[in-house]
Amino acid sequence: MVEVLSANACDMRSNAKTTRVVGARQLATFRLICWAITLWLGGWQAWSGRYAMGSDGISYLDIGDAFWKGDWGAIINGYWSPFYPCLIGGAVRLISPSPRAEFPLVHLVNFVIFCVALAAFDLLLRELSAWRQWEGNDTWPPALWMMLGYVLFLWTTLDLIDLKIVSPDLCVAVFVYLAVGLLLRLARGEASLRNRLLLGATLGFGYLAKTALLPLGLALLAVYAARCSAKCALVAAGAFALVACPFILALSFSKGAITFGESGRLNYAWYVNGVTYRHWQGETAGPARHPTRKVMEELPVYEFGHPVGGTYPLWYDPSYWYDGVRLEFDPARQTKRLFTSLKFFYGAFLNLHVKQLAESGALPRLISPALFALIFCFSIGRWRAVLTGAARAWPLFAPAVAASLMYALVYVETRHIAPFAALFFLGALGSVPVAGRSRERAAKVVVPVIAAAFVFTLIVSFSRAEAATPDWRVAEKLRQMGLPPKAKVASLKYANPAHTGWARLARARIVAEIYSGAFRADENDFWRADEAVKKRALCAFAAAGAVAVISHGMPPESYPAEWRPVGETGYFIRFLSGSEQRCVERSKG
Incomplete structure (x- = not known):
């Protein structure tokens, strides 16, 4: 048993x-x-x-x-x-x-x-x-x-x-x-x-x-x-x-100064204190020690090609451009x-x-x-x-x-x-x-x-995901159109993010832009300006060292002959030469 x-x-x-x-x-x-x-x-x-x-x-x-x-x-x-x-x-x-x-x-x-x-x-x-x-x-x-x-x-x-x-x-x-x-x-x-x-x-x-x-x-x-x-x-x-x-x-x-990173400070300045999201000039919470350079008043043209590197220097190290910002608890x-x-x-x-x-x-x-x-x-x-x-x-x-x-x-x-x-x-x-x-x-x-x-x-x-035009197509077309490597370019609007991708692949640098606001998706400030103001803006871009200006989309009317379509990508380019370069030389003289 x-x-x-x-x-x-x-x-x-x-x-x-x-x-x-x-x-x-x-x-x-x-x-x-x-x-x-x-x-x-x-x-x-x-x-x-x-x-x-x-x-x-x-x-x-x-x-x-x-x-x-x-x-x-x-x-x-x-x-x-x-x-x-x-x-x-x-x-x-x-x-x-x-x-x-x-x-x-x-x-x-x-x-x-x-x-x-x-x-x-x-x-x-x-x-x-x-x-x-x-x-x-x-x-x-x-x-x-x-x-x-x-x-x-x-x-x-x-x-x-x-x-x-x-x-x-x-x-x-x-x-x-x-x-x-x-x-x-x-x-x-x-x-x-x-x-x-x-x-x-x-x-x-x-x-x-x-x-x-x-x-x-x-x-x-x-x-x-x-x-x-x-x-x-x-x-x-x-x-x-x-x-x-x-x-x-x-x-x-x-x-x-003792710091473990500036990202928290900058985001607090932007989203809580209301400091200008880009191109801060020290108007509030200043003074700004290294502001971007506003080179035109009629159109808000900013230049930022040096001393920061990168495809888009403004975003390569934001802490440099916002050095001096003060935080306030409100x-x-x-x-x-x-x-x-x-x-x-x-x-x-x-x-x-x-x-x-x-x-x-x-x-x-x-x-x-x-x-x-x-x-x-x-x-x-x-x-x-x-x-x-x-x-x-x-x-x-x-x-x-x-x-x-x-x-x-x-x-x-x-x-x-x-x-x-x-x-x-x-x-x-x-x-x-x-x-x-x-x-x-x-x-x-x-x-x-x-x-x-x-x-x-x-x-x-x-x-349901929709594919946008790949940046490499834009970069390839621009090289075919004669944009050299390491070329400096300008944008008719806030370049982030419309231009950063193709600029990286074309090995170009964005050194100037018209900035009317971080969330403005159009370029109408430039296109609505009179011809004299447009010419001064192009001269300002040339003075910043840009060899070309890039547009993402054009006005509904026929575009000027100087602006060339970048294939069928929706981008347009205008090479700065001749009158714009002479404008720079005269200003230096």
Whole structure:
């Protein structure tokens, strides 16, 4: 009898072990499927936007170029952080692509970063699952939890960040996910020296990717010290300082004052204090030490060809042109900015205007209200358990709340807070109890429906994307028309972003422009002026060193013969010669 019972017990243990192995294999297969779908969608978005490039990306490319060509000081930039320019500049230096292939190469680098971000997020999910089990709060079936996690990654990365945008925000996501994953590991007691040093180094490299991660990293370490171990946090802070301090010292020496980056100051000046967005002359919050040079009054013509380098010097290092700006705390302006940020958060995360979202191609934004509804429905009757779970999820909520508040005080875009939105929803969903047969059955129906609907809206959104004229076509036509490399050109309007892409590929420099406002999309100030004023503007462009003036679109009437169409790109060029150059010579005489 004893032998029979012993044999039955052995069979039960064997069956349980077999069930766990089969379950683990099924979960691994499901993870591979999630990876395949995620990589396919990410690759599709990167390919569809392979020719897209904004002026931020141009500045990063210019800085990376200068660095890899031996100008080591190029990365000591007051506004742009060094990590991302080094990555894309290194790729361009290694491959030496043609103008046509340069922007697609940058998007290939972005896709590689996307893959690394996916791996970092997967690590975060694993650490979160281990931490939830350690906390005794494992509320979701593993497959559903994984599905929710990858939906969050797709939403925050492909919709909120968007691979078509060339920016370091994907790098930020990598470091945020790694840092929080390590924090969860430390919080559950695995506080080895290696893990502490890794946390600090990760936060340090995150700061090198984006200035905002310095205050956020310090806040995260402070919360960890308060909740867990001040000694462990101090070791991590030491590693953080070891990575971050060399750049802080070099930047401070360059600026002549202690600073860890000027991007926060400048954005506060622009968006809270109301300082002129471009071509600040020190009229408010001054004095301006290095203003751009206004060379004409009838038309607001500005020249900025030196001493800053880059394709578009005005945006290569904005901290130079705004040196001397003073910040002022104004309660009324600060309150207004907070209300503006609250409206932004509503539009990004709670917008239920389906028709409006569909017309604007932002239908994937509906995932956020759907997740809020899911959280609310599964929390009914279990509010105390939800609040208890939320209190335990401080490693997720602390960085999410800190980042949201920091950006809300100054200026916020979806790409800024994308990884923190993922952390918030992971914490909120992880706090929801799904125990009980009826709740689990409901979750097994609702979650796949939400996931499938979201992937479908992503596909629809990608399919509706409209392709603009690639910048390489404009650059190629301009070279055929005789625009030489390193040529200096001028613009009839604010050149950002209409001219920065092709100028980079043509290796031209924009040194002057007519600036009537950052959000003026037309060139009518020039075309409506009388002929004498137009001639003086062209002379001013020539005096700035420009050899040609570029127009993006012409008036509806027939254009003057001096303006030549740049193929069928919608651009026009007027080479400055003859009378304009003689005008400059006379003014010098």
